[in-house]
C-alpha cells in the first residue's frame with residue numbers, strides 16, 4: 492500500500508493543472524535572462540491571450556456559474572481570438588460572489604489550500620480560495636526583478652494584517668519565496684502586535700524593508716519618539732512598500748522624509764492578488780502583467796475605454812486554479828497608460844484614483860480623495876491624520892496641527908485659503924487634536 496504523501500507534494504507536484512504550460516513560458520524567459528517586465532509588447536500580449544484562454548477553458552470545465560454566463564453571452568466554446576475580445580466576457584460583480592464561497596470556485600474543494608476574506612466593513616464577506624499551487628507555484632512564476640530589488644541580505648518587516656485577508660501572508664510569501672528575504676511578521680493591530688514591540692523587533696533585527704499601510708507607516712514613526720527609538724539610527728530602512736489604503740504623493744514625500752528611505756506603492760487586493768507596482772520613477776503602477784490583465788471601463792456603459800481615460804479598474808487573473816477572477820469589477824477608479832517609462836519596463840502603467848464609493852462629488856465634479864489629500868498635505872502645519880466629510884455637497888475638513896506656531900484659527904484659515912487657491916473648493920475646516928489613531932484601515936472619507 493502506498494503511504495499518503497506529504498500534502499504539499501501531492502498538491503503541488505503531482506496535480507495536473509491548466510497552468511502547466513506557463514511554467515515552461517517563464518522558464519524560457521529565465522533562460523533568456525529576461526523577465527516579463529521588459530518583454531516586447533507582442534510577447535506580453537501573446538502570453539496574456541494564452542493565459543486568458545487557459546483560464547476560460549478551466550472555468551468553463553470547472554465552474555457552472557462562469558460557464559452559464561459565457562453561454563448567455565454567446566460563447567459556444569471557451570476561447571477568444573484577441574485581447575480585444577476579452578470585452579465580450581461578462582463582468583464579474585462583487586455582489587454576485589459576496590457571501591457565496593462556491594460561486595466561482597473552479598476546483599474540487601479538496602484542492603483548496605487556503606481561504607482569505609475581504610476586509611469589507613459592510614455586508615457579507617467575499618471568500619477567495621487558493622490552491623496550494625496557486626500560492627506556492629503559480630503566484631511565484633512571474634518575476635519582477637526590476638521592480639523589486641530585495642534580496643536574501645534584506646530583513647523585511649511585514650506590518651500588515653495576517654488575519655482573514657491576503658496582505659500579510661501575501662507579502663510574506665513574496666519576500667520568502669521570491670527574494671529569499673528573512674521576514675519579521677509584525678502584523679498590524681492584532682493582540683500580539685503592539686507598536687512598541689514591533690519597533691523593538693525592527694531595531695533588534697535591523698530591518699531593511701517595511702511593508703505596511705500609509706497610515707500605519709505614519710503611526711509607527713510618530714510612536715517611535717515615545718519609545719525612544721530613533722528612526723534613521725536605530726532603524727535604518729532602505730525601502731518601504733505601502734499598500735492597502737492608497738495615498739497621495741505628498742503623503743508619501745512626508746513618509747520618505749521621516750523614514751529617510753524610498754517609499755513605493757504596491758496595489759493589490761485579496762480577490763486578485765498583486766495588480767501593480769511602482770518603479771523607482773514613482774509615476775504610477777506598472778501593471779503586474781504576468782499575473783493580471785487590467786482593463787478600464789466606463790462605469791456607466793461598462794464598455795472598455797482607451798488609454799488615458801479614467802474609469803473603473805477591471806482585473807482578470809492569469810495564473811489561478813482555485814478561484815480565477817474573470818473581468819472582476821474592482822470598485823477602484825483609475826486610468827491606464829502605455830508604458831513609456833524611463834525605467835524601461837514595457838508593462839502598462841496604471842494611475843489609481845481611489846475607491847469608487849470614496850469619490851467626492853463637489854461643484855458638479857468627482858474628486859479623488861488622493862487629490863484632496865495631496866493639496867492638504869502641501870501645508871506643512873497639517874498632520875497626517877484628517878477626515879474629509881461631505882455635508883450636503885459641501886466639504887468639511889477635520890485636521891490635526893503638526894509642529895506649528897499657528898493657533899487653531901489661523902491654521903483653519905490657512906487650510907481654507909490653500910484649498911480654495913489650489914483647486915477652487917470652498918470648505919469648512921475644523922482643527923482637532925484628538926483624531927483617533929487606527930490599527931485598522933484608516934478611514935479618511937466620510938460621505
Ligand SMILES: [Zn+2]
Pocket residue numbers: 770771772777832833834835836
Ligand atoms: Zn517605470
